[in-house]
Amino acid sequence: MGGDSHDVIIIGAGVAGISLSYFLTERGVTDILILERESQPAYHATGRSAAVLVELDTIPALHQLKVRSAGFFRDPPSGFSEYPLLQQSGALLLFGGPMWDMLRQAAQSLGEMGTRLELLSPAEAVARVPVLSEEHFEGAVLLPEDGQMDVHQLLQSYTHHARKRGAVQQLNTEVEAIRVENGRSVGVETRAGAFRARWIVNAAGAWAGKPGDMAGCAGINQAGTEAAILVGNLRCEEKDLQLSIERMPWQGDVQWEIFRLDSRHDLECVRSGRASVEEIRLTESVEAPCVLLVRLHKTLTPP
Numbered sequence: 001m002g003g004d005s006h007d008v009i010i011i012g013a014g015v016a017g018i019s020l021s022y023f024l025t026e027r028g029v030t031d032i033l034i035l036e037r038e039s040q041p042a043y044h045a046t047g048r049s050a051a052v053l054v055e056l057d058t059i060p061a062l063h064q065l066k067v068r069s070a071g072f073f074r075d076p077p078s079g080f081s082e083y084p085l086l087q088q089s090g091a092l093l094l095f096g097g098p099m100w101d102m103l104r105q106a107a108q109s110l111g112e113m114g115t116r117l118e119l120l121s122p123a124e125a126v127a128r129v130p131v132l133s134e135e136h137f138e139g140a141v142l143l144p145e146d147g148q149m150d151v152h153q154l155l156q157s158y159t160h161h162a163r164k165r166g167a168v169q170q171l172n173t174e175v176e177a178i179r180v181e182n183g184r185s186v187g188v189e190t191r192a193g194a195f196r197a198r199w200i201v202n203a204a205g206a207w208a209g210k211p212g213d214m215a216g217c218a219g220i221n222q223a224g225t226e227a228a229i230l231v232g233n234l235r236c237e238e239k240d241l242q243l244s245i246e247r248m249p250w251q252g253d254v255q256w257e258i259f260r261l262d263s264r265h266d267l268e269c270v271r272s273g274r275a276s277v278e279e280i281r282l283t284e285s286v287e288a289p290c291v292l293l294v295r296l297h298k299t300l301t302p303p
């Protein structure tokens, strides 16, 4: 395709959009236009990340994605980047209560899925990091092959190779509407003009609900989220989970869900509800081990 028509338009130049442009061009799909509303790429979550590779997730599908990504970061293709992408300093995660119980149960299957991990007692963790206080956690997970990512190097490298193969990033260009014909997204509208494409990818991060709405995507609308998920503060006192998220820096409605890890290590939702952030202060009696997910809804506005 040519002119204002492309094979693929990607909405959003965060790590999701930029990495996709790299992997598509590597596979021969080179006519790609990335549209980013800000004046520079990686302006939002990608540019603010703590840049730690932690190959551990309580959700099996996400865990597998992390394992597969980690392999690339540790051992990228020859010539991909000027400097290493990962400093394998190791990552140490501290746990207590139901999360620790859950991790101890899941450790073997996580290892079988490809994560190298060691479970440490509080004393063993303190021996490695003497500033830790043993009373405040029940155990630790050491991920010896994980550590600090060089996000700048990663993005530069993705961009460099994708650009060489034909992908273009256009900044200061917000997608304001999506054109749908016969139930298929065929183009986008921006103040810089209209662009057509065979495929339109929504990589708008926490704003993914908006392009979803523009294209009439039922899935994203029904979920009603801004694609942001927070794990709320979670304490376990005598089997009661005290859910206290009143100090989150948001206003508006949230949906909360409590998941229990079943014997197949899948997460099963055992309780859910809706509340406003200002009001939510729940005491739920559930069997440990459980995790809490708090979904931010599109009615949320930063304070």
Ligand SMILES: Cc1cc2nc3c(=O)[nH]c(=O)nc-3n(C[C@H](O)[C@H](O)[C@H](O)COP(=O)(O)OP(=O)(O)OC[C@H]3O[C@@H](n4cnc5c(N)ncnc54)[C@H](O)[C@@H]3O)c2cc1C
Pocket (backbone or CB within 6 Å): 011, 012, 013, 014, 015, 016, 017, 035, 036, 037, 038, 041, 042, 043, 044, 045, 046, 047, 048, 049, 050, 051, 052, 053, 054, 173, 174, 175, 176, 203, 204, 205, 206, 207, 210, 211
């Ligand atoms: C404080 C913080 C710390 C974190 N720490 C870590 C960590 O240590 N390790 C880790 O793995 N992850 C971490 N994360 C998570 C990680 O940063 C994100 O998962 C990741 O960056 C998301 O990338 P993304 O491309 O989906 O979103 P983003 O980086 O937000 O990119 C989305 C882009 O889409 C653009 N956009 C939105 N709407 C439109 C539109 N209509 N038209 C054009 N452009 C649009 C936005 O401007 C934005 O640039 C952290 C996140 C935060 C916020």
